[in-house]
Amino acid sequence: MDNGLFEYLAKRYVLEFTNNNVIKLMKVNPIEEKDVYIVWICKTLQNNKALLSTTLDDGMYYEVTYNGDKQELYFDAYEKVHNEAIPMIDKNTK
Template identity: 55%
Template sequence: MNEFIEKCKSIVAGYLGNPNMSKDEIFVVWSCKTLQNKKALLSATAKGAPYFEITYNGDKDETYVDVYKKERNYVVK
């Protein structure tokens, strides 16, 4: 699983346009492994950094990346 997390952090750094970004600036919110599949949710400490959902499909040996950006935050009462 650690190898997968390191790959995820490299993907995030590359997407943010900073491949030399410190791995300490990228954090894992949640991760899991089920059978041959893995998933991790990550973001970075930079202000406005997007949220990443990275999934590894062990059957197809493929990695999928979804990127989310917060549009706004408001109160509902």
């Protein structure tokens, strides 16, 4: 799939999902396309994958994958349930 088309579709799915589900729970106004952004994107051979989020403070992030072999698009919605900073140990200090 063309990169531009994939990015467009990924953002549209996030926009539609958010406006049909998330904003009802948060009781806020619908978001616009400019409120959806791509965090990470990759194309390998005929496959595409993107991680996306929105400007809403809802802890949600989204994964959109295109399987070029099957010509199928997969959409996953996740909610962050835990975030922790883990300090790395400096090997030079004892």
